[in-house]
Amino acid sequence: MAKRPGAxxxxxxxxxxxxxxxxxxxxQGGTAVEVIADRAVALPPLNVALAREVIFRTRISxxxxxxxxxxxxxxxxxxxxxxxxAQLIADIPEIVELDINPLLADPRGVIALDxxxxxxxxxxxxxxxxxxxxxxxxxEESNTASGTPVLLRPIRPEDEARLKQLIxxxxxxxxxxxxxxxVRELPHSQLARFTQIDYDxxxxxxxxxxxxxxxGKVRTITDPDNEEAEFGILVRSDMQGKGLGHALLEKMxxxxxxxxxxxxxxxxxxxxxxxxxxxxxxxFERGRPPSDGVTRVSLRL
Numbered sequence: 001m002a003k004r005p006g007a008x009x010x011x012x013x014x015x016x017x018x019x020x021x022x023x024x025x026x027x028q029g030g031t032a033v034e035v036i037a038d039r040a041v042a043l044p045p046l047n048v049a050l051a052r053e054v055i056f057r058t059r060i061s062x063x064x065x066x067x068x069x070x071x072x073x074x075x076x077x078x079x080x081x082x083x084x085x086a087q088l089i090a091d092i093p094e095i096v097e098l099d100i101n102p103l104l105a106d107p108r109g110v111i112a113l114d115x116x117x118x119x120x121x122x123x124x125x126x127x128x129x130x131x132x133x134x135x136x137x138x139x140e141e142s143n144t145a146s147g148t149p150v151l152l153r154p155i156r157p158e159d160e161a162r163l164k165q166l167i168x169x170x171x172x173x174x175x176x177x178x179x180x181x182x183v184r185e186l187p188h189s190q191l192a193r194f195t196q197i198d199y200d201x202x203x204x205x206x207x208x209x210x211x212x213x214x215x216g217k218v219r220t221i222t223d224p225d226n227e228e229a230e231f232g233i234l235v236r237s238d239m240q241g242k243g244l245g246h247a248l249l250e251k252m253x254x255x256x257x258x259x260x261x262x263x264x265x266x267x268x269x270x271x272x273x274x275x276x277x278x279x280x281x282x283x284f285e286r287g288r289p290p291s292d293g294v295t296r297v298s299l300r301l
Contacts, residue, residue, distance in 0.1 A: 009102035028060040029102040044086035051079035093122035133200035146244040155204040162214035218248040
């Protein structure tokens, strides 16, 4: 009854792994799905960047991109199905298996022709079953400490371009103070590492301005025992001295204290007087000045 000539048959699904919890599946669908076995899996939650990455790990993605007289399929619509499937698993923890097969995809969008679902009593909420903690939206807050309204929120994968622009707008000495080396720009692999994080094992807060630009960022990595977290902070050069760094670091202190971290530490170059003054203002203690010109500051939480 669905007339979609030339559409590509896909499969989108979810399953529950004994070790990793819910996983999302994508690949070539149809009656020969088990024989062809063209599929890729990912851990939820998903966003557009992660959904596209899953799609491009399959052979069927070449057909979706279009060829000869066949136009490309609507990738945004396919990504939307993947993202909503991951959200469905979070919202309804009773779902332990889900198969949408076939999912027809063409330039007009997608349409599901058949689906199968298995349910069971839930022991935990949907997101608690995830191996990767979902985006913690509850940590978003507005702030005017810098004299201009900013949004302080956890970093997201789609912030990669904003982070690249932030680094480009910083003075060389500010980049050197942050990374301890001269850096003109970071490669995609490192930018992705900074923006695509597991919120349960590390945290990064960014300050977003009125024009959606990234004005500053603070990041921590916590040891497995949650005893100590090491931070790094970068504020756009023209926004320094306005209280934005204080707001970012103070938010990180509150976050680490709430999750039971014992100590927050950071390495600061001895010539970075602004950072040392900020640390002192927030009651960090300085360690003994080492011979390599780096001072460790620490705050017991």
